[in-house]
Amino acid sequence: MASFGVRFGRALLMVRGSNGVSAAVNFYHNGLGMAVIRHTDNWAELTCPVGASTRTSQNEIDPINFHLSIQSCESEGCLAVGYSPFLNFDVDDMDSTVARCVQMGANLDGPIQYPAHGKVATLRAPDGQMIGLYEPTA
Template identity: 55%
Template sequence: MTVAGVRLGRIVMMVRGGEGIQKAVDFYHGAMGLTVLRMTEEMAELRCGTGNSSSEDSISINFQAVHSEAQLSTGYSPLLSFEVADMNSVVAKCVQLGAHIDGPIQYQAHGTVAALRDPCGHMIGLYQPTATS
C-alpha cells in the first residue's frame, strides 16, 4: 500500500541465531502460507501477498538472525497482523507448528480476533472480518 508516496515494502523481524531462522520459516510458511523467496543461516525473506515482490499487494517479511540479547528485546520487532479467511483452521495450524495462543479468541461485531506468539516469541494477530451480505 502506498500512502503519500511512501510504500511499506519490507518488515524485518529479529530471531535468535540460525535456529530462529529455521523456526520462523517453518512457522510462517507452514501455518500462514507465506512464500519463501530466499534463506540462509543468517536471514530469510518470505513474501506475503499475491503479487510479485514489487507489487502493491505484496510485502516481504525478512527474518534476521541476531546474537545480542539487546536486539531481541522489545522495540526491535513489530507486531504482525494477518487477515485470514478461516480463523479456526489457521489457529489450529499455528498451534500445531509451535505457536501459543495469548488470551481467548474474541468474537466482535466487526470480526474475529486472536493473538498468538510464534515459536520465536513474536506477537502476531489474526483477524477474520465478519462476512457481509
C-alpha cells in the first residue's frame, strides 16, 4: 500500500457559543478522561492516546494521540445534529464508561451490544454529538 504521509490529525466539533465549549470540555474531560491541552471561551483542544504507538530512535515508546478540537459557532447550518463527525472511542471498561457518561448527561442510544469481538455502545453526548464506544474482547 502506498504511503502519502497523511494521517488522521483531529476531529472538529462545532458547538453553540462559549457555554457550549465549556460544557463539551467538561463532558469529554470528565466523562471520557480526555486530557485538556487548550481551553478558551471559543476553542478547546483535548487529546487521548490511540491504540497504536511508535518507537523513537532511543527505542522508547511514543504514543500516538487522537486530538479533538471543539469550536464555538453561531451558524445554524454547522450546529445541526449530524453535521460534525461521529466520534468513536476504544474504552477499557464499557460499563463504567457508559455509567460515567450518562451521569454527565449523555443518553445511551439503544442497548450495549455484545458481538464476538467485544462490546459496542452508542451514546448521544449532551451537546447532541453521536459517540461510538468499543471495548475489545481481551
